[in-house]
Amino acid sequence: MSVFDSFFQPRSVAVIGASSDPDKVGYAVLRNALYGTIAGPADRGRGFDGKVFAVNAKGADVLGHKSFKTIGDVPEPVDLAVIAIPSQIIPKTVEDCGKRGVKAVVVITAGFSEVGPEGAKLEHEMLDAARRTGVRIVGPNCLGVIAAEKRLNVSFAYETPPVGTISLLSQSGAVCTAMISYAFEEHIGYRHFVSMGDKCDVEDAEVIDYFAADEKTSCIALYVEALKQPRAFYEAARRASRKKPFVVIKVGRTAAGAKAASSHTGSIAGSDAAYEAAFRQAGVQRARTLPGFIDAARALSSQPLPRGKRICVLTNAGGPGVITADTLYDLGLELVKLRPETIEKLNPHCPSSWSHGNPADIIGDAGPERYREALRIINQADEVDGIVLLMTQQSMTQPMKIAEAIVDVIPELRKPVTASFIGQGGEDAENFLEERGVPEFEFPERAAEAMAALCTRAEIVRRQREEV
Amino acid sequence: MSTKDILSEAIKTGRENLGGGECRSIFAEAGIPMNASTFAKTRDEAAAAGDQIGYPLVMKIVSPQVVHKTEAGGVKLGIRKREELVAAWDEMMKQVRAHHPDAHIDGVTIDEQLGGVELIVGSTRDPQFGPLIMFGLGGIFVEVYKDVTFRLVPITKGDALEMIEEVKGKPVYQGARGLPKARPEELASILVGVSKLVQENPAIRELDLNPLVVTPKGVRAIDARILVDVTAK
Numbered sequence: 043m044s045v046f047d048s049f050f051q052p053r054s055v056a057v058i059g060a061s062s063d064p065d066k067v068g069y070a071v072l073r074n075a076l077y078g079t080i081a082g083p084a085d086r087g088r089g090f091d092g093k094v095f096a097v098n099a100k101g102a103d104v105l106g107h108k109s110f111k112t113i114g115d116v117p118e119p120v121d122l123a124v125i126a127i128p129s130q131i132i133p134k135t136v137e138d139c140g141k142r143g144v145k146a147v148v149v150i151t152a153g154f155s156e157v158g159p160e161g162a163k164l165e166h167e168m169l170d171a172a173r174r175t176g177v178r179i180v181g182p183n184c185l186g187v188i189a190a191e192k193r194l195n196v197s198f199a200y201e202t203p204p205v206g207t208i209s210l211l212s213q214s215g216a217v218c219t220a221m222i223s224y225a226f227e228e229h230i231g232y233r234h235f236v237s238m239g240d241k242c243d244v245e246d247a248e249v250i251d252y253f254a255a256d257e258k259t260s261c262i263a264l265y266v267e268a269l270k271q272p273r274a275f276y277e278a279a280r281r282a283s284r285k286k287p288f289v290v291i292k293v294g295r296t297a298a299g300a301k302a303a304s305s306h307t308g309s310i311a312g313s314d315a316a317y318e319a320a321f322r323q324a325g326v327q328r329a330r331t332l333p334g335f336i337d338a339a340r341a342l343s344s345q346p347l348p349r350g351k352r353i354c355v356l357t358n359a360g361g362p363g364v365i366t367a368d369t370l371y372d373l374g375l376e377l378v379k380l381r382p383e384t385i386e387k388l389n390p391h392c393p394s395s396w397s398h399g400n401p402a403d404i405i406g407d408a409g410p411e412r413y414r415e416a417l418r419i420i421n422q423a424d425e426v427d428g429i430v431l432l433m434t435q436q437s438m439t440q441p442m443k444i445a446e447a448i449v450d451v452i453p454e455l456r457k458p459v460t461a462s463f464i465g466q467g468g469e470d471a472e473n474f475l476e477e478r479g480v481p482e483f484e485f486p487e488r489a490a491e492a493m494a495a496l497c498t499r500a501e502i503v504r505r506q507r508e509e510v
Numbered sequence: 511m512s513t514k515d516i517l518s519e520a521i522k523t524g525r526e527n528l529g530g531g532e533c534r535s536i537f538a539e540a541g542i543p544m545n546a547s548t549f550a551k552t553r554d555e556a557a558a559a560g561d562q563i564g565y566p567l568v569m570k571i572v573s574p575q576v577v578h579k580t581e582a583g584g585v586k587l588g589i590r591k592r593e594e595l596v597a598a599w600d601e602m603m604k605q606v607r608a609h610h611p612d613a614h615i616d617g618v619t620i621d622e623q624l625g626g627v628e629l630i631v632g633s634t635r636d637p638q639f640g641p642l643i644m645f646g647l648g649g650i651f652v653e654v655y656k657d658v659t660f661r662l663v664p665i666t667k668g669d670a671l672e673m674i675e676e677v678k679g680k681p682v683y684q685g686a687r688g689l690p691k692a693r694p695e696e697l698a699s700i701l702v703g704v705s706k707l708v709q710e711n712p713a714i715r716e717l718d719l720n721p722l723v724v725t726p727k728g729v730r731a732i733d734a735r736i737l738v739d740v741t742a743k
Contacts, residue, residue, distance in 0.1 A: 269638070272638040272639045273639065273640065276639070276662065315636075315642065315644075315660045316636035316638060316639040316642055316660065316662070317639075318660065319639075319642060319659075319660035319661045319662050320639060320662055322661070322672070323661055323662055323665075323669060505668065505672070508668065509666065509668055
């Protein structure tokens with residue numbers, strides 16, 4: 043068993059610093075461990091599917107649960123310990139964990155090397171204790187760990203995200219919480235979620251290797267400000283991208299950003315040219331914006347890869363079709379010319395005023411039947427590698443019915459689809475699509491960018507095959 | 511002298527900047543094509559070199575004391591025939607002596623003068639990732655457009671071919687408007703050669719082949735610079 047199984051698939055966890063005081067981090071972590079939510083109902087069925095032990099220095103009951111004064115007092119084996127206590131006593135606590143046989147420790151507390159020489163000394167003592175007793179540490183200064191499958195949530199994030207196949211590593215805890223709130227809005231599922239914090243011990247490379255080997259992870263997503271072992275990261279990322287898609291957002295690209303990053307985590311951001319080079323060479327796709335990062339991970343974890351860059355836009359309105367065509371061009375994709383036989387096949391299902399080309403504008407009165415048949419025909423057209431599907435809310439449009447028609451075609455689909463139901467009023471339809479694995483976006487540009495992310499991945503895979 | 515000898519000698523004497531001749535030896539050993547160049551001690555030797563290399567050509571002063579050659583009148587471009595070369599020699603000696611009366615003059619280099627689209631290949635060391643290799647549009651464009659792309663050393667031929675495709679201005683070296691076309695295989699072999707050179711010689715802190723000129727006969731570097739890490743072992 044790898045130590046990372048103890049981090050992501052533990053059988054039992056201990057929350058050290060568990061507290062009944064809602065103002066304490068130890069309260070949030072314990073509540074998440076027990077109930078999978080900080081403010082929601084105390085339903086143990088929604089919490090971690092394994093044993094949870096509360097450790098509290100006073101030994102008082104916490105949230106109605108018995109607590110233990112030290113980790114050494116816990117009567118059963120503990121796979122993972124999460125620490126949220128003042129930094130001064132952490133080195134000793136880590137040592138106690140090691141002596142108790144705990145191999146995996148998450149240190150949520152801040153106040154180590156990022157605060158100056160005093161903190162650096164403390165960090166050194168903590169690491170020393172860990173090395174002596176065979177403990178590995180995630181953090182410090184992090185949000186915690188979430189592994190959605192068994193509803194493991196030992197973090198102070200507000201909620202546990204839905205289960206899915208994206209595994210995320212993030213240097214920033216706040217980015218983790220933002221990703222979780224988007225996860226609910228956009229129905230994005232996660233498998234593993236780790237806030238890396240200051241990376242005093244466990245570095246990105248090891249976690250990347252673990253996620254790469256994890257069969258239930260379909261896409262690795264990384265938010266990073268700085269790397270402590272860049273070459274090790276590069277090697278791990280290169281290995282991982284040969285197995286599955288890997289999306290990264292590396293911030294501190296600009297001089298201004300780099301300065302902000304160094305004051306934020308106490309680490310020095312490297313030159314961006316080197317990062318860019320490393321990502322390209324490793325086959326890692328880089329997102330420039332947070333929405334681009336999330337959207338790429340969504341598309342890559344849910345859609346098949348296109349064979350090429352020839353895209354068809356299916357729409358019920360002209361304007362959004364043109365916007366999408368422009369965006370596709372800017373992204374280096376091709377708005378493919380539909381073959382006469384494809385147009386012939388579409389004709390009987392559309393009024394004579396339809397665009398007879400690409401974007402395939404099947405006109406504002408398009409109902410579910412027309413969308414279904416048009417999607418089927420374009421799916422079968424050999425000249426098309428990917429489909430961007432748009433729907434605008436018009437007076438006669440029935441978004442839910444159209445969403446159902448699209449979902450009907452899913453089992454037949456042989457190429458990737460990204461969608462945008464534009465405008466207000468179709469939220470139920472949007473949720474319906476998202477829940478069934480069709481990545482749906484608020485704006486058509488984002489659907490086009492998500493398609494571009496799929497094309498980039500296809501290109502990476504093609505190059506990797508050529509290398510062999 | 512071999513690359514290893516040149517570098518260890520530079521480290522020993524604490525010399526960060528390698529001379530033109532040393533750079534040429536190193537690139538020749540690495541298989542990087544440069545324009546033809548000969549060292550000449552006397553006017554007669556220079557004239558003979560000119561006849562051998564062919565015109566037009568460039569004459570440059572070789573003197574340890576003359577660092578800024580152009581300012582001292584130590585560079586003559588566009589020499590079209592033997593008579594011009596002989597006249598250029600006399601004028602150069604006069605001007606250099608006027609600027610640097612005490613300089614010891616070793617002689618001149620006679621370089622093949624090549625014109626065409628200018629590219630750059632360079633290498634530098636990133637404090638985090640170590641050696642990087644750069645490729646892009648060279649000459650004055652490198653500062654104006656920064657149309658360059660990087661990779662970590664070492665690179666594969668596949669990486670090199672990708673770099674060649676990534677430069678936005680690539681049409682200018684891919685035969686746009688009848689310009690000479692750089693063969694991708696040839697550029698890739700230069701990039702892989704530089705990558706190997708840098709990887710095998712940690713003492714090379716930075717290097718530039720700038721410009722690298724695309725001619726109908728092939729790609730040739732006409733100026734090179736190597737900076738040595740004198741603290742290296």
